[in-house]
Amino acid sequence: MTTGFLLVEPATLAHVPDLAAFDMRACTPRVLAHREELMPRLIDLAALDWEGRRIATERWQEEPEVERPPAICAWIDSAVDADALAEHIARYLVGPGEDGQPVFWRYYDPRVLSLTLEVFDPTQLLALLGPVHEWCFAWAGHRWRIAGLGAEIVQPDDQPLGWPRPDQWPRINRSEIADRIRRRLPALSVDQAAQLPAALDQILCSAGGQDAMATDELVNDAVQRMRHAFLTE
Structure with a gap:
């Protein structure tokens, strides 16, 4: 793997300690700037040296086989750079929940995403993916791929299109x-x-x-x- 981005969950980074030394871009909503250490992070594979890419590739290949919470949540091919992709991912982390109160939505976690894909309609999914060409994740012992449009320009007010509707929350919350x-x-x-x-x-x-x-x-x-x-x- 020489291109794209790995999306890493900091809460489980201890399971892949050799990734901790890599430069990462946190996907942080403004309202959670004070908790940046808890936000998912991107590793730009193109910015790594040969050894770094080898390590990152091996850890990604291990994900479908391990029985633990996900550490590398996705490999992403995107139309935009790390900063723009992190901003887009962060846009969908916080919003109104089932009761209208703000919630932190871990949609990037394969355990949540796998069910969200069953609940969302195609328009919602494309809005959620935004600038993503391809989003790959490991779940249930296999790898899965979702195709996006790779839109290079995503309007800041597009969140409602890719955010769960009130009637969808009960299903996603399960x-x-x-x-x-x-x-x-x-x-x-x-x-x-x-x-x-x-x-x-x-x-x-x-x-x-x-x-x-x-x-x-x-x-x-x-x-x-x-x-x-x-x-x-």
């Missing part, structure tokens, strides 16, 4: 439960994994609202149903 279910499933083929977000979304939507005491029961039931579905394919 990503943590969806990940609990996924982690208890056996290794999936790429075809099975491709069906998983829709199946998870359907099961969780049919369950409706769940209180804390019912969550474990919901997860157990979903795991059994999905194991049976995949075994009988």
Whole structure:
């Protein structure tokens, strides 16, 4: 890998300590400038030397195989430079949640993005990607690619187009439960994994609202149903 950008999660950077020495560009919304150390970061592969690219490539190739929270959340091919891409990514980190109050949306995390892709319509997705030509991420043991338009000029007021609508938040907010279910499933083929977000979304939507005491029961039931579905394919 010699071009593009790696999007790194600082909270899990300890899992890939040899990336910590690389120069990174934080994707920081203005309202969170005082918490920049917690914001996702970009590594510009073109700016690394040969050894740096080798290390970055090896760590990226490991992501589908490891059972831990994502450290490298994406490889991104973009029409713009690191500063402009970081600004665009930051634009979608903070906005109104289900109740209208500001929330921090970790859409870049594959565990959230995989479910968001099932919820969003094509117009929303293209707005979210903005200047991205290609967004690749590791999830459920495989790599996935999303194609964008690579728009070089993204208007600052475009956020509403790529931000979840109020009626979509209940589905997107179930990503943590969806990940609990996924982690208890056996290794999936790429075809099975491709069906998983829709199946998870359907099961969780049919369950409706769940209180804390019912969550474990919901997860157990979903795991059994999905194991049976995949075994009988």
